[in-house]
Amino acid sequence: MEPSMVTLTINGRTYRAKQGMTVLEVANEHGIGHPQVCYTPELGAIQTCDTCIAEINGRLLRACSTPVADGMVVELGSPRAKAAQKEAMDRLLENHLLYCTVCDNNNGNCKLHNTAEMMQIEHQTYPYRPKVDPSEVDMSHPFYRYDPNQCIACGQCVEACQNLQVNETLSIDWEAERPRVVWDGGVPINESSCVSCGHCVTVCPCNALMEKSMLGEAGFLTGLDKDVLNPMIDFVKEVEPNYTSIFAISEIEAAMREQRIKKTKTVCTFCGVGCSFEVWTKGRKILKIQPVSEAPVNAISTCVKGKFGWDFVNSEERLTKPLIRKGDVFVESTWEEALDLVAEKLGAIKQQYGGNAIGFISSSKISNEENYLMQKLARQVFETNNVDNCSRYCQSPATDGLFRTVGMGGDSGTIHDIASAGLVIIIGANPAEGHPVIATRVKRAHKLFGQKLIVADLRRNEMAERADLFIRPKQGTDQVWLMAVTKYIIDQGWHDEAFIRERVHFFAEFRQLLENYTLDYAEQVTGVAKADLIRIAEMIHEADGTCVLWGMGVTQNTGGSDTSAAISNLLLTTGNYGRPGAGAFPLRGHNNVQGACDMGSLPSWLPSYQHVTDDEARAKFEKAYGVRIDAKPGLDNIQMLEAAERGELKAMYIVGEDMALVDCNASHVQETLAKLDFVVVQDIFLSKTAQFADVILPAAPSLEKEGTFTNTERRIQRFYQALEPLGDSKPDWWIIQEIAKRLGADWNYAGPKEIMDEIASLAPLYSQAHYDRLEGWNSLCWGSYDGADTPLLYKERFNFPDGKARFALADWVEPVPYPEEYDLLVNNGRLLEHFHEGNLTYKSKGIEHKFPEVFVEVSPELANERGIEDGALVRLISPYGRVNVRVLVTDRVRGNELFLPMHSTANESAINMLTGPQTDHRTNTPAYKQARVRMEVIERSGRTPLPRTNPRFKQRHPQNGVEVERKWRRRDYVPLTEETKGVKIGG
């Protein structure tokens, strides 16, 4: 429904505006310049600065919080309004020294500077007074600093921390003589519950909060020694009274900076959310990550990895030359030598044994274009379908469950649907750490807008702490409670009968299947109380739209595919598809899991999910590639290793995947890799897998090339080149092409753009994804066969020939049985600070400072029973291997359940030394989550593995946003507005 329109007058001109907008929003929409220091669209009106005051129907009111009304008369610049704005600005400037020319924030985007200039502020009415001794500038945190003496106490950082990121660390001490920002009520930043997401730094309108990487680097004069810089600031201050002249000079300096600082749009590679932002570079130096409102997924949101985790790009350990195994060492070589060797060896193996003797592992971290070339290399040059990517390890079961029920393997909506859902159910996922920006949307909706939250997990993670209902089903039993809840909903008559009748097949059979899944049975199998199951059913029934988010806690089980299908069944039963604020969201773990699959880096699928058994699809590719394509699916990751063991697979070409550590039963994988005749690894570091290679090809990470990634929402986004490839490293697409050319392929791509044009011609879902369509911040969510942008799937039809969905009919699969001696379940997964095994993120000094090494979480009960404490050293032993790790005692885990994060680059502590060979019975995804071990104590106590400065040890300080009312209640606050009574809080 379209909102009704109103007509109002601003500065004597008539404007039409949507009901519900504020005066400031209308002014901004029409580009009418107006001061608004404390306003950021993502935060709404926080009303702390008073600079946006306007004369509205004759009264002085804040434009940011006054809703438009029909016939309203607004004067933004009447003498009275101007006087109020000027007074408001003077009050701010009492807290801030405008030494812009020698300030690192003078980059043309300083909101305070630009507003003072726009308002033609000539001099300071209230002289600047520092709040604290300069020694109190907080430099404790590894990534950012806070300078109270430059802080104007606008509170945007507080609002962002409390209500957008919802980590609830920052507040303003409004009752203090001079209000300032405090962390956890007043501790050094590094000692606080801050998770380093960077929101506060991003929204700061001046230089009070700055990235440390900017300090002394951004300006031409800011890098000077303190004994030159400080007198210079004093000097600038003396001259200051005439601001306009100083602004002119600082503007010249800012323009000079523009020439030196390069700003490049990029897409984050640390998870599947698909955040995009600018990266600011000076030479090879990364000055900072600058989020922008235009970013379609995250807007101004980031997490610690995306905002601060890029040091790996300039790491000393980067591979910069091709390496060839000679005896016991790798020897540096030229590209010619290395590529010739790869082509010669792989060519010979193909000649002798056929293309099926070679396996190709593509990567969920490289671009769509590069994934496309990988599968093309396999299918065209080597004539084999043996190509897979690491989504096999995580996401294939979710894709399978969706393919069977609704027909497309991807999130059914976008982050905006998650934010607007009435109820969010998170199963076996920890988005607060694994997908932090998606989690912010849930946390914000839950805190401010009444969204309900259910979490099903073994481990009491942050989302579980915040949930309205938290259940802890036994590992591998989610499908049982899901089916019981579905049955209960149908029994109560709460299912969406019309939806099912018109849009879904096999309802009768489904009901039949559900017969056994009573609440009693579910309670017995899962350990979840009947009352909780009923409550879940009620909450789904009451909610206006339910979104289910799930992750590896579901998929990495023997019944991962069927459980994913059961989730989809539940959504079909309740009509939660094809409408906003509802749907299925398998949270993709890596930046391009979705894209790698879309591109056909899969043994049974050609690009755009055209199956290799589909004659028509195959014919199309056979024509384009000029070769015959086998109608038989190739080998997946797991099968490749099995074939290698049998001696049938002779060689592997592995791109950007540390399978020696991330595949289950890692020691076995390493033995198998060692057996192969020839292994090529393409990576940016000497990973564990690369150590087994015969040739290592040094690749370039995303900041050093262009391309596109497709995120968990199916959103295709371009990233641009910010830096030159380091040393002799090369973009993956270039390397793959060189190998293809040496084996006689007629490839001649000048760059990723041309590769995408070819993809668009062959992959219907990508047929409109040309580079000009994706320019800048533009993006496109695939989902229609004409290639059109389709943020919300299944509005009209499901992806089957008859347009109807299908209930998947499958009983639950019992978890792997283990001998009794393995008495502890070792759950595993990801934590916030690190990405995957940590090859990239341990290269960041700041992250290492907060999280230096992996550890195992042990429950207080178990620690007590075994007589161990924090810092104890234990050996975990499974039937497949053993690791030694230090203990962190925490009640996030309970009883005999351990949690061992996957962030280890060493065999001695890698989780996959413990995991076994069992897999999901439909997709071969390893059942990582069902590993069991016994524990031996090596040392009963010791040094704690996680520094006390890690936020996990701290207490959050939640409050209702910035709480401006407390400012208004101050004795010395003289109101500038003419509200009659009861000040309206905007938002």
Add this chain to the structure above:
Amino acid sequence: MAKPITTIQKRQLTEEEKRAEALAKLKAAVGDSEEAVRELLTLIEQLHESGLLEAANALLKAREDVAKIVVGQLNQKPVVTTMINHLFSIAGLAASLDPEKTAKLLGQLAAGVMDAYEQTETETKKIGLLDLLRALNDPDTNRAIRFGLSALKAIGQQLGSKE
């Protein structure tokens, strides 16, 4: 059987190889912009001959010390900041005047002064009170007096509003 390897044998370039590589790059760069390089050489020669190059070198080498001295001096003497503030004020005043009107006024002033000078040369008779009153009737004189009075009034207003 391929054992895992963790050592990389870097190909160490000898000093000579490194130099050769750097020279080759440099040569290519010079070749690409021969004309510019020639001009630059001429410029350097002239800078050298004039002694400017030497001075600049010395200044750059001592830049941190020099900066400290300069900034220190600036801060020690309030007269400097006052002067800079005056300069800003004067610049501001000049900028607020309408250049067209100022030009006209200055032209008229010059013409008036010349005329007056000639008058004093030729007319020797003493001016009496009546002459003064009569002069008020002269439209040219009257206009000049009105200008003077208006200017005085405007200045007075400005002085009043500053309080």
